[in-house]
Amino acid sequence: MSERTKEALMTAQKKGVKVILASGRPTTGMLDLAEELELGTYGGLVVSYNGSKVIDCQSGQEIYNQALSIEEGKAVLEHMKQFDVTVMIDKDDYMYVNDVFSCTLEFRGQPLNVVEYEARGGKYKLCEKDDLAAFLDYPINKILTAGKPNYLKTAHHDMMAPFKDKLNCVFTADFYFEFTAKGIDKAKALDTVLTPMGIAAKDVIAFGDGHNDATMLAYAGLGVAMGNAVPELKELADTVTKSNDEDGIVTILTKYL
Numbered sequence: 001m002s003e004r005t006k007e008a009l010m011t012a013q014k015k016g017v018k019v020i021l022a023s024g025r026p027t028t029g030m031l032d033l034a035e036e037l038e039l040g041t042y043g044g045l046v047v048s049y050n051g052s053k054v055i056d057c058q059s060g061q062e063i064y065n066q067a068l069s070i071e072e073g074k075a076v077l078e079h080m081k082q083f084d085v086t087v088m089i090d091k092d093d094y095m096y097v098n099d100v101f102s103c104t105l106e107f108r109g110q111p112l113n114v115v116e117y118e119a120r121g122g123k124y125k126l127c128e129k130d131d132l133a134a135f136l137d138y139p140i141n142k143i144l145t146a147g148k149p150n151y152l153k154t155a156h157h158d159m160m161a162p163f164k165d166k167l168n169c170v171f172t173a174d175f176y177f178e179f180t181a182k183g184i185d186k187a188k189a190l191d192t193v194l195t196p197m198g199i200a201a202k203d204v205i206a207f208g209d210g211h212n213d214a215t216m217l218a219y220a221g222l223g224v225a226m227g228n229a230v231p232e233l234k235e236l237a238d239t240v241t242k243s244n245d246e247d248g249i250v251t252i253l254t255k256y257l
Contacts, residue, residue, distance in 0.1 A: 001033060008250045012257055013042040018199065022047035022186045024172040024212050026090055026142070027055060029122040049141040050172065050212050051189035052180050064193055066181045067139035072167060076143050076179050077133035079162055083155055085147040085177075087132055088118055089140055095124035096132060103146050105175055114146045114175065142180050149174040172212045186212065187219035205256065207241075207249055208233060224252050 009019050019037060021030050027048040034046050039057035046055040054064035068076070073089075080087050086103035089096050095118065103114040119126050129135045145152075145159070156177050160169035168180045191201065206213070206220035209229040217223030217237050225234040227243035234240050241248035 001036065002247055004247045005244075005249050006037065008247075008253045009037055012253055013038070013044070015257065017257065018042070018044060020045045020047060020190070022051070022190070022206075022216060024050040024142075024176075024178065024210075026122040026124075027053060028093075028124065032123075045193065047186055047189045050168075050170070050178065050180055050184065051186040052141040052184050054189050054193050064189055065141070066184055067141045068143065068167070068179065068181050069139055070137060072163075072181075073136050073140045073143060074133050076163065076167070077136060080143075080145060080159070081133070083145075083147075083159055084151060085145040085155075085159070086115060088115065088144045088146070089132060089136065090122065090124060090142075091138060091140075093123075093125055094127050095119050095122060096127050096129050096135065098128065098130065098132065100126055100128060105146075105148065118144070118146070142178055144176060144178045146175055147177070152177050170212055172210060185215040187215035190216065190219060205252065207252070208237075209244070222252075222256065224248075 013019055019039060021033055023030055025048060027046060030046050030048055034044065034057050037044065043058045046057060052066055053062060056063050077087060086097060097115050100115050101113065105112050105114055152175065159177065163169055163179065167182050168184045171177055201219050202221035204220040205222045205224065206216045207224045207226060208217050209226040211230060211232065213233060214236060217225065217233065223238045225237035225240045226248050227241060227246065241251050
């Protein structure tokens with residue numbers, strides 16, 4: 001987060017605006033940013049796991065949670081065994097995988113160990129388990145799979161086939177395909193927690209750059225696609241701003257606040 005963007009968000013909060021961080025990331029991977037933005041002081045929220053969980057930063061309490069059941073999680077993990085993907089699940093401080101070194105992709109011209117990358121982002125320790133389906137004995141907010149983009153583009157139809165009417169199955173990057181509970185997305189999470197607070201969708205500004213931001217931008221009174229967003233998101237957004245590297249959030253907040 002650049003200093004300009006941070007300053008703009010802090011100024012917005014001082015004017016009474018509620019800042020919400022909404023991400024596909026696990027909660028643990030968002031708390032540092034929430035602390036940096038002082039969301040606890042200003043009553044901000046963290047929406048994690050693509051809308052499966054919401055934390056009130058002021059109280060530290062979980063105010064919304066809709067996880068996959070143990071049975072649903074086991075079914076997904078068992079089905080994934082037939083595909084050339086790396087599956088990642090989390091619990092507390094750990095992320096569990098079959099093989100830490102099973103997925104290396106080219107990212108921005110450099111080789112990237114996707115498991116290590118995801119573990120760093122979520123602040124996780126890593127642990128290998130031979131059989132994730134047998135290991136799972138708890139409700140889980142998200143099952144993340146990673147693979148080569150071209151493979152996932154072709155295989156995701158078969159990956160989601162048994163669950164397409166039962167779960168949410170969505171790309172969150174061209175090399176990430178994930179499973180969450182049915183009906184879960186960022187828009188539903190926002191509507192569930194903001195409506196009781198008296199905050200209407202028309203008064204929400206939402207920023208996004210990925211496929212998993214589509215429902216949130218459609219929900220918000222002003223849906224903003226970043227300049228680095230995927231083309232599909234730019235098409236449905238109300239407006240397109242500069243990229244995240246160009247402080248596109250600042251441009252919009254300056255204009256509308």
